[in-house]
Amino acid sequence: MSISKTLMVVAALSLSAAPVFAGGHGGNPAVKARQSHMQLYAHNLGIIGGMARGKVEYDADAAQAAANNLAALSTLNQRSYWVPGTTTAELGDETRALPAIFEAGSTAAAIGGQLAEAAAALAAVAGDGQAALGPALGPVGGACGACHEKYQQPRN
Numbered sequence: 770m771s772i773s774k775t776l777m778v779v780a781a782l783s784l785s786a787a788p789v790f791a792g793g794h795g796g797n798p799a800v801k802a803r804q805s806h807m808q809l810y811a812h813n814l815g816i817i818g819g820m821a822r823g824k825v826e827y828d829a830d831a832a833q834a835a836a837n838n839l840a841a842l843s844t845l846n847q848r849s850y851w852v853p854g855t856t857t858a859e860l861g862d863e864t865r866a867l868p869a870i871f872e873a874g875s876t877a878a879a880i881g882g883q884l885a886e887a888a889a890a891l892a893a894v895a896g897d898g899q900a901a902l903g904p905a906l907g908p909v910g911g912a913c914g915a916c917h918e919k920y921q922q923p924r925n
């Protein structure tokens with residue numbers, strides 16, 4: 770490859786890579802990471818929720834895979850993206866994480882532990898048939914909701 774062609778390729782690569790290093794549209798990387806984590810929760814929960822409500826035909830393998838993902842996600846160490854200084858108080862509309870999540874007395878970590886327990890229980894029965902999904906899904910959705918109620922700014 771000629772030098773000028775090589776340089777063009779390098780330039781194209783660095784152009785396309787730039788948004789990744791800058792954190793997408795200039796967003797705070799911690800906020801983006803935790804919002805992405807939440808999107809993965811929602812995606813997997815949605816698969817199981819659809820089957821639990823009978824909107825999507827039950828598929829044991831798909832239910833098991835989504836439940837395993839939820840269980841795995843809920844046990845990831847998230848400390849690098851839940852960091853003080855990245856709440857609505859400092860970043861405004863860029864995030865919906867309320868300052869209380871990092872204040873003394875925050876129950877966020879405990880709720881995270883409840884989610885992990887509920888997700889493990891769901892994963893233990895997700896392959897057992899459609900009827901098993903609803904009862905096991907309740908505590909999972911309950912943990913999501915409990916944390917949002919306290920620590921997520923409602924949409925305007």
Ligand code: HEC
Pocket residue numbers: 800803804805807808810811814863864865866867870877878880881884909910912913914916917920921922
């Ligand atoms: C320990 C607290 C906690 C738990 C547990 C939790 N969330 Fe969240 N969630 C938050 C906070 C705080 C935000 C706002 C994050 C931000 O904007 O920086 C959020 C944001 C979200 C968002 C919006 C993401 C975006 O792109 O802006 C979705 C969707 C979501 N959560 C789904 C879920 C689901 C589904 C579960 C359960 C499986 C769950 N969350 C469990 C605290 C939690």
